[in-house]
Amino acid sequence: MVKFNRFTLDNGLRVLVHEDNTTPMAVLNILYDVGARDEDANQTGFAHLFEHLMFGGSVNIPSYDEPLQRVGGENNAFTSNDITNYYITLPAVNLETAFWLESDRMLSLAFSEKSLEVQRNVVIEEFKQRYLNQPYGDVWLKLRPMVYKKHPYQWATIGKEIKHIEDARIEDVKAFFKKHYNPQNAIMVVGGDVKTEDIKQLSEKWFGSIPAGEKYHRNLPQEPEQHDERRSTVTAKVPLNDVYIAFQMGARLDESYYAAELISDILSRGNSSRLYRNLVKEKQLFSEVHAYMSGSLDKGMFVFEGKPLENVSTEAAEAAIWEELEQIKTELIPADELTKVKNKIESTMIFSEMALLDKAMNLASFELLGNADLLNHETEKYLAVTTEEIKTLSNQLFRRDNSSTLIYLAEKA
Amino acid sequence: MIINRKNAPEFRTFDNINLIKPAHRKLDNGCNVFCFNSGDQELVRIEWVFENQRFDKNKPLLNVAVNTMLTEGTGSLTASQIADKVDFYGAFLQVDYGYDHSQVTLYSLNKHLQHTLPVIKDILTDSIFPEKELETFIRNQQQKLQVSLQKNDFIARRIFNKALYGDSLYGLVADTDTYKTLHRADMLHHFKQMYQPSNCTIVIAGKIEPEILELITNTFNDDWVNSAELSDVGQPELVASTEHFYFTEKPDALQSAIRMGLPAINRNHPDFAALQVLNTVLGGYFGSRLMANIREDKGYTYGIGSGMSSLKYGGALFIATEVGADVCKAAVGEIEKELILLQTELISEDELSLVRNFLLGSLLGSLENVFSHADKFKNLYFAGLDYSYYDRYVETVKTVSAEHLQQLAKQYLNFNQFYKVIVGKY
Numbered sequence: 039m040v041k042f043n044r045f046t047l048d049n050g051l052r053v054l055v056h057e058d059n060t061t062p063m064a065v066l067n068i069l070y071d072v073g074a075r076d077e078d079a080n081q082t083g084f085a086h087l088f089e090h091l092m093f094g095g096s097v098n099i100p101s102y103d104e105p106l107q108r109v110g111g112e113n114n115a116f117t118s119n120d121i122t123n124y125y126i127t128l129p130a131v132n133l134e135t136a137f138w139l140e141s142d143r144m145l146s147l148a149f150s151e152k153s154l155e156v157q158r159n160v161v162i163e164e165f166k167q168r169y170l171n172q173p174y175g176d177v178w179l180k181l182r183p184m185v186y187k188k189h190p191y192q193w194a195t196i197g198k199e200i201k202h203i204e205d206a207r208i209e210d211v212k213a214f215f216k217k218h219y220n221p222q223n224a225i226m227v228v229g230g231d232v233k234t235e236d237i238k239q240l241s242e243k244w245f246g247s248i249p250a251g252e253k254y255h256r257n258l259p260q261e262p263e264q265h266d267e268r269r270s271t272v273t274a275k276v277p278l279n280d281v282y283i284a285f286q287m288g289a290r291l292d293e294s295y296y297a298a299e300l301i302s303d304i305l306s307r308g309n310s311s312r313l314y315r316n317l318v319k320e321k322q323l324f325s326e327v328h329a330y331m332s333g334s335l336d337k338g339m340f341v342f343e344g345k346p347l348e349n350v351s352t353e354a355a356e357a358a359i360w361e362e363l364e365q366i367k368t369e370l371i372p373a374d375e376l377t378k379v380k381n382k383i384e385s386t387m388i389f390s391e392m393a394l395l396d397k398a399m400n401l402a403s404f405e406l407l408g409n410a411d412l413l414n415h416e417t418e419k420y421l422a423v424t425t426e427e428i429k430t431l432s433n434q435l436f437r438r439d440n441s442s443t444l445i446y447l448a449e450k451a
Numbered sequence: 452m453i454i455n456r457k458n459a460p461e462f463r464t465f466d467n468i469n470l471i472k473p474a475h476r477k478l479d480n481g482c483n484v485f486c487f488n489s490g491d492q493e494l495v496r497i498e499w500v501f502e503n504q505r506f507d508k509n510k511p512l513l514n515v516a517v518n519t520m521l522t523e524g525t526g527s528l529t530a531s532q533i534a535d536k537v538d539f540y541g542a543f544l545q546v547d548y549g550y551d552h553s554q555v556t557l558y559s560l561n562k563h564l565q566h567t568l569p570v571i572k573d574i575l576t577d578s579i580f581p582e583k584e585l586e587t588f589i590r591n592q593q594q595k596l597q598v599s600l601q602k603n604d605f606i607a608r609r610i611f612n613k614a615l616y617g618d619s620l621y622g623l624v625a626d627t628d629t630y631k632t633l634h635r636a637d638m639l640h641h642f643k644q645m646y647q648p649s650n651c652t653i654v655i656a657g658k659i660e661p662e663i664l665e666l667i668t669n670t671f672n673d674d675w676v677n678s679a680e681l682s683d684v685g686q687p688e689l690v691a692s693t694e695h696f697y698f699t700e701k702p703d704a705l706q707s708a709i710r711m712g713l714p715a716i717n718r719n720h721p722d723f724a725a726l727q728v729l730n731t732v733l734g735g736y737f738g739s740r741l742m743a744n745i746r747e748d749k750g751y752t753y754g755i756g757s758g759m760s761s762l763k764y765g766g767a768l769f770i771a772t773e774v775g776a777d778v779c780k781a782a783v784g785e786i787e788k789e790l791i792l793l794q795t796e797l798i799s800e801d802e803l804s805l806v807r808n809f810l811l812g813s814l815l816g817s818l819e820n821v822f823s824h825a826d827k828f829k830n831l832y833f834a835g836l837d838y839s840y841y842d843r844y845v846e847t848v849k850t851v852s853a854e855h856l857q858q859l860a861k862q863y864l865n866f867n868q869f870y871k872v873i874v875g876k877y
Contacts, residue, residue, distance in 0.1 A: 060490070060491070060820075061818075063819070097456075099456070104805065107812075111809075112736075112812070127816050129812055131465065132812075135462055160753055163706070163773075163774070166705040167773050170705050309537075309538070310534035319531070325590065325595065345594065378535075378538050379538075381539060385558075386541075389558060392821075392822065
């Protein structure tokens, strides 16, 4: 149970407070309701590049990091296809420094040309380090456009290509800030050794005078249901073949989300999971094989990934994955197996309450979904899923004409 | 309300860090148990920590393979039965191999401990390393290694460790053939020697009611006996290479991995804390000189950092990054400049006070929950230190002078003495 208090400033900024006096620390987490899905198709990677620029100085404060480190704080941020999230951890006695820094960059950035130039280079190096100079690093750049034909999930947060990042101009940066970075599009969570009354005062003091800005109304092209089997094969300088099969699945708020996650756990969580036990251990077809979900706010992806052993063809590997899928589609899973994955969900939830930053981020995410209190009702939704629902959903998801298969072949020397 | 947005709010530094200290109990079989009782959640983390056995260069993978395969079968449970039991009770079972120690960790809700503990007991007393599982392990490890060997930073780390530590657990460089030296009989023998109570330390953290502690200690006291053969935890002397420069060319590389550094002191040395401060200035935090120059000013890299490792028989100071292949030489030049600067110019009090506060804040922030307190204890205990170490650490961070740091830079940060490894283009 993660308790919290909530209030909203006149300018629309939503604030949640989680009091936890078991720690001398505090966290301040700000989620901006903007991600790579909000980008123009010709300017991809922009939300993430922008996240870097948020550290390049704000209107009244030339350096973001320096004053924070001076009071013993640390910070970071991440961008996903859905959101951009910034967080600070610091000794609770110095919490006001976090308010000062975060409010100033919500008010306005410095928009420095030098910062833009450097961060363009940094992000291009990030593009190379994580996506191009790694074996299999470009898989998502290839797989996303297979699964999504209309929705902007068809590109990764890093962007479609390096050129989009090279082309970013300061006017674009300013326009993006105006459109997305204002109190109405943000959710702030303050947690740790803090009191709600103090947070109210600090929030009013530092954020209260920031203009509300314009509300961004998201109107994205929705991805139509898939009715065709999609396949692609690429060859690259990688040591082993790799098989990816992606299925379209429901959005995060879809009722089926909980059953889908349990399916992924049954198939792939831990050493007792079906894929590991049957395909790695017993049939000895893969060195590794996994299932996971993108968990995205709009229509998501349910992905299988496996590296077959060298003496196993990709056709045989693919067939073996399908055999597991047919099994879960046709036979009800044993009650014990469902209990097992539910138990794991329950304990994971309790263990996650040990980490302050995780709690703050979770509250922000669920508030974005509609209500932070949903976090405290997650476990019961998983517990309510039945074996029949697992079977029904498996039949809906794991259809050939809902699949996108990417075969990644090792180039033979 | 008019507020001053130009100036930072007042801030405070703090004087004391409150560390939770453990209760200690020694079991009849010689196993030491340390207990950190705190927290609201009804759960525990239990770690069984064993010192690694002497390195044998003809069988270099024994320590890591035996540890990794502890979950692969016992006299009474198959690998899948072990996995079933652990997963069914929502527990998490991990095996972790480190340079000095190997361990088994169990995360469990207290209400399920009576079911999960016997599995661990079985693993620690009766692992049998079935031949079939060993074959699977070897094959899968060989495949994973092939993927890792395509990553420049992985290759750079191996070459660096080999140069610093030679033929030892720290310098081990395995190729796919190395896995052929693994044999079940050797593993069984290694297991019996290493995984015995006299070589085990149990560290428990979480909400530990008396009956929980009783359950744990009873499980690992009764009929867990030492074997006739003593554990052999000595290690061969570390011999660093005479060659200091290693370049592995990758003609297609978009980025080059750089790793450089040298053998240095470990936590037991009186200069360690001061050197940590110096390391932080150089490359130990986001605002460090290496990041400020090579990422934030030049844009050569996504990230660069320096670090220190403290091991039982040695330590190292190192710098690591991946940079654009076309700017690799320039990046190395900038690293050298930063090292020389630390030797020739005093760090300003402004920068130093920032680093002092940052390090104290990090220490405070690293104590997130009871698990972190246990981790702090392990750092001390396995280095043979006591809690006064952290008092000295805090004192050093607060008071170390720029002159002392300059002297340390002259002693430890000589670019010409560095081992330099580059993988990619140069």
